[in-house]
Amino acid sequence: MNETDARTQMSASAASAVLEALGRSPLGRRAPAPLSPAALAAADKYAPPAYSPIVLAGAVRMVEFALIALVGTAIYFYYVIAAEGFAWRYVAAIGSIAVLSMFAFQAADIYQVQAFRGHEKQYMRLASAWSVVFLLVIGASFFAKAGEQFSRAWLGSFYVIGLLTLIGFRRLLFIAVRRWTREGRLTRRTAIVGGGEMGTSLIAALRQQKDSGVELIGLFDDRGDDRSSAECAGQRKLGTVDDLVEFGRRTRVDLVIFSLPISAETRILQMLKKLWVLPVDIRLAAHTNKLQFRPRSYSFLGKVPVIDVFDRPIADWDVVMKWLFDKIVGGLMLLAALPLMALIAIAIKLDSRGPVFFKQNRYGFNNDLIEVYKFRSLYVDAADATASTLVTKDDPRVTRVGRIIRKTSLDELPQLFNVFCKGNLSLVGPRPHAVNAKAQARLYDEAVDGYFARHRVKPGLTGWAQVNGWRGETDTQEKIQRRVEHDLYYIENWSVLFDLYIVAMTPFALIKTENAY
Numbered sequence: 117m118n119e120t121d122a123r124t125q126m127s128a129s130a131a132s133a134v135l136e137a138l139g140r141s142p143l144g145r146r147a148p149a150p151l152s153p154a155a156l157a158a159a160d161k162y163a164p165p166a167y168s169p170i171v172l173a174g175a176v177r178m179v180e181f182a183l184i185a186l187v188g189t190a191i192y193f194y195y196v197i198a199a200e201g202f203a204w205r206y207v208a209a210i211g212s213i214a215v216l217s218m219f220a221f222q223a224a225d226i227y228q229v230q231a232f233r234g235h236e237k238q239y240m241r242l243a244s245a246w247s248v249v250f251l252l253v254i255g256a257s258f259f260a261k262a263g264e265q266f267s268r269a270w271l272g273s274f275y276v277i278g279l280l281t282l283i284g285f286r287r288l289l290f291i292a293v294r295r296w297t298r299e300g301r302l303t304r305r306t307a308i309v310g311g312g313e314m315g316t317s318l319i320a321a322l323r324q325q326k327d328s329g330v331e332l333i334g335l336f337d338d339r340g341d342d343r344s345s346a347e348c349a350g351q352r353k354l355g356t357v358d359d360l361v362e363f364g365r366r367t368r369v370d371l372v373i374f375s376l377p378i379s380a381e382t383r384i385l386q387m388l389k390k391l392w393v394l395p396v397d398i399r400l401a402a403h404t405n406k407l408q409f410r411p412r413s414y415s416f417l418g419k420v421p422v423i424d425v426f427d428r429p430i431a432d433w434d435v436v437m438k439w440l441f442d443k444i445v446g447g448l449m450l451l452a453a454l455p456l457m458a459l460i461a462i463a464i465k466l467d468s469r470g471p472v473f474f475k476q477n478r479y480g481f482n483n484d485l486i487e488v489y490k491f492r493s494l495y496v497d498a499a500d501a502t503a504s505t506l507v508t509k510d511d512p513r514v515t516r517v518g519r520i521i522r523k524t525s526l527d528e529l530p531q532l533f534n535v536f537c538k539g540n541l542s543l544v545g546p547r548p549h550a551v552n553a554k555a556q557a558r559l560y561d562e563a564v565d566g567y568f569a570r571h572r573v574k575p576g577l578t579g580w581a582q583v584n585g586w587r588g589e590t591d592t593q594e595k596i597q598r599r600v601e602h603d604l605y606y607i608e609n610w611s612v613l614f615d616l617y618i619v620a621m622t623p624f625a626l627i628k629t630e631n632a633y
Contacts, residue, residue, distance in 0.1 A: 155354035159366040160261040220245035280618035303331040310375040311348040319349035325418025398426040470496030478548035489530035493518030544577025546603035579604035
């Protein structure tokens, strides 16, 4: 592409500036300040998991493709095959009609959540697009002199029954989408940062949009009440940007919008430095921006233009692909590992008293605490569930079997149950750390700036850091620093092929055992 995309440039420069700022300003661990009663009340409201509109639209496409193919095939088997026998031309015709319908429906713009919500126009557009498809098919068969090779009754029945089936499906979809919208599954829970006139203007503009999919859940502002009103366009201020970080860990926040001018670069960077550790999309409002970029430089919430700053990593179809990868590959690995796991369990039981498995709380997605499973490798009376003292070389707490399974990382195999059954781990991702793990007597988030940014994705059984040699003891600040650097690289560059590569390289990484004890 020859022309510069201003949005891409701004996103890249903003990310670079934030990372540079993070390198100069240690975050450190502090006990989060208590949220205000209003913020607590907002955070305590139940927020169900969100459904991606992009994935929903894709799923509707696949269902409608299958319905069209099923209707055409059913009519063919019921009416035609008994009289004419099997003919490949009907298979080709059914497939062509199904494919053409997908293009026609896309052109009619009926694969939007707004259309799914039941506007009557969608049914007219659906019928019109469906009719155009059959007119094209009839015209093509006429010019190809193939009209006599197809049953007119089959074609007419396919048109009528197919249309009624699609309209019936769309009606059921309308009922489901209306319920999901009412539950908040199809809305983007949005926090506004910055009040004043710009905040008032932004909130008013968003409220004017009927189908933007935005649900305002809170206003946050670093300015005190003497400089910024406690309310903005009827939206009560819930706290500062620091409070927003804690708020985002207590409840679902999908989107953060800054109602600040682009010229407020210093303030924006200071706020981004705090917020980029959250798994949210971050946008800068541009509806009052006097510096006009090209239209494609913006994304839109309804008709409200915003500039993209940060995107949530692994979203929409990426989430589906990663979930399938975990379930399919993780399930196969679990089946293959069961005999070995049984042998390890027997060896542990014969070697020392106590349970076979060891459970430990670790940081998971968005800093949530999750319980992960391991084979017990320490004597039961020396177990350290909080990992306040990391295992070192020749540690007397480690059993004889424990030394073997820790060196080879076989003690981690039970985490396949976390991947396949509980779903709180991925097969590949940043390794989850125990809550009190330390490097040189400092908690990890005190030793590494931006440490919690690695929790923007689900943790994994293996990861990019591990296959690059950063596994085992983290007794120095450099070791945990390098782990975090590799984890952040993985998050920013994730793909299914990247995951496959890491899984394939993990056995070779396990051969290097000098840092594992």
